[in-house]
Amino acid sequence: MSVPEPGRLVLVATPIGNLADLSPRAVDTLAGADLVCCEDTRHSGRLLTRAGVRPARLLSLHQHNEQRRIPQVLDALRAGQTVAVVSDAGTPGVSDPGAALVAAAVDAGIAVSVVPGPNAALAALVVSGLPTDRFCFEGFLPRKGSSRRRRLAELAGEPRTAVLHEAPGRLAPTLADLAAVCGAERPVAVVRELTKLHEEVWRGTVSEAAAVFADREVRGEVVVVLGAAPAGSVGADPVGDDAIADALQASLGEGSSVKDAATAVADELGVPRRRAYGLALALSRRNIDGAGGVGPPEAPR
Secondary structure, three states: OOOOOOOEEEEEOEOOOOHHHOOHHHHHHHHHOOEEEEOOHHHHHHHHHHOOOOOOOEEEOOOOOHHHHHHHHHHHHHOOOEEEEOOOOEOOOOOOOOHHHHHHHHHOOOEEEEEOOOOHHHHHHHHOOOOOOOEEEEEEOOOOHHHHHHHHHHHHOOOOEEEEEEOHHHHHHHHHHHHHHHOOOOEEEEEEOOOOOOOEEEEEEHHHHHHHHOOOOOOOOEEEEEOOOOOOOOOOOOOOHHHHHHHHHHHHHOOOOHHHHHHHHHHHHOOOHHHHHHHHHHHHHHHHHOOOOOOOOOOOO
């Protein structure tokens, strides 16, 4: 019995708002696919119905089940089927499911192609008014903890325009953190509801953005485009004492010695160990004495 030729995996970009942005090639690909993998079968089903597409089969593939779905999808591909992958909006695999499936298909020797189209990050970048010749994509920042502090510290010295995704409910605290770590005058654009009726592109400094959005109810998908670090600041120590003190306090609270806490936090935030040690000493004394705030850095003895 002959073995069927492997099928192909196709990533298909779908509208981020305006349904007219679904390309004719995307419609043809989705109509001809044997299987369409999507984050939400109901959401994608409505989109396909509006486009006049009746797919052979829809299969949910989202962040919680992608790894479990991979063997099933690979079986379909090995059987010679064409499998299309879509996300709820934009290009799959970019802050959306799909990347793990693509990697598995590539490892299995299966052809992977793309039908390009809408992408919120690139769309926000090009309307931001900030430099586009060099940029980086940061996706979603960690919500809290040392990993968030580390990423914020990296952004403070980033020499390229940075593009971030953020949930509406977390926009205000993220802007406040960026203002504290990156400096009040860093340029930023806050872009939301792209291609939709209430599209908004707000431009200004990060401190102004933090003030404007502090008390605003924000809805829809949000992209933050952060300007590059000022010339001459790259490679400098951009992390403020408050951020270092918070990390040290957490480490000391877990039972670390002053030396160990300073070493760990210095490595984590990319700041000089001498500075972290001085702040750790001041914190330790404050914790013991119940005295005032964090004092100036002291040299290790």
